[in-house]
Amino acid sequence: MADRDLTADCTHLASLLCSRLCHDLLSPVGGMINGVELLEDESDPGMREQCVTLLSQGARRASAKLRFFRLAFGVAGGFDSQLPSRHLQELVETLAGEARDVKVDWAVAVPTLPKPAAKVLLNLAMMGIEAMPRGGTLSVAAEETAEAHEIALRAEGQRVVFDAELGHALDGKIAAQDLSAHTAAAELVRLVATDSGGAVQHAISEGSLILGAVIPHD
Numbered sequence: 001m002a003d004r005d006l007t008a009d010c011t012h013l014a015s016l017l018c019s020r021l022c023h024d025l026l027s028p029v030g031g032m033i034n035g036v037e038l039l040e041d042e043s044d045p046g047m048r049e050q051c052v053t054l055l056s057q058g059a060r061r062a063s064a065k066l067r068f069f070r071l072a073f074g075v076a077g078g079f080d081s082q083l084p085s086r087h088l089q090e091l092v093e094t095l096a097g098e099a100r101d102v103k104v105d106w107a108v109a110v111p112t113l114p115k116p117a118a119k120v121l122l123n124l125a126m127m128g129i130e131a132m133p134r135g136g137t138l139s140v141a142a143e144e145t146a147e148a149h150e151i152a153l154r155a156e157g158q159r160v161v162f163d164a165e166l167g168h169a170l171d172g173k174i175a176a177q178d179l180s181a182h183t184a185a186a187e188l189v190r191l192v193a194t195d196s197g198g199a200v201q202h203a204i205s206e207g208s209l210i211l212g213a214v215i216p217h218d
Helices: 002-041 045-072 085-098 116-131 164-170 185-195
Strands: 082-086 102-108 112-114 136-144 148-157 198-205 209-214
Touching: 002 045, 002 164, 002 185, 045 085, 045 116, 082 085, 082 116, 085 102, 085 112, 085 136, 112 116, 116 136, 116 148, 116 185, 116 209, 164 185, 164 198, 185 198, 185 209
Parallel strands: 102 136
Antiparallel strands: 082 112, 136 148, 148 209, 198 209
């Protein structure tokens, strides 16, 4: 019975992550569809150029999100066990570029991160970016000690919003069947951290959100 419950929980979490991915891709793909429809009916050269621009923007946004979620949610096939920090920086900065006036302050002190630590960092970065609806600065830091990789992020802005349900998911206080597409990434972070013997921390105050994790070495 326990094995069946675990399988059901894993399947449920995978379904929620797929739902989140599809939700985030709807906007750029929808823009591309609109661009194609306009292009088919438009004969004015200036308008056709605008349609092509719309298509190009949608394609870039869709590609950026797929690249991000491939590592944040997936198994990162095709990569070594260590991921270059500069590649993670590019993904986070691209995702931040999709948000409203979010600047990334990158202070990762190690050239590479193991896949579990990279997955945790990317998902926490996504939460930090989404916590600043009016823009702000996402500071990202990571370092390696003799025992673990330590990750710390700070989201600071005019208005910082962190759903309590995300905090509950990070703390393991939401039953698997009660997770949603909104909280699935937080559950993934918790599972990756705790499976390695590590932990996740979070704290919010007026204008600031702190997210952190410790991922012990294998």
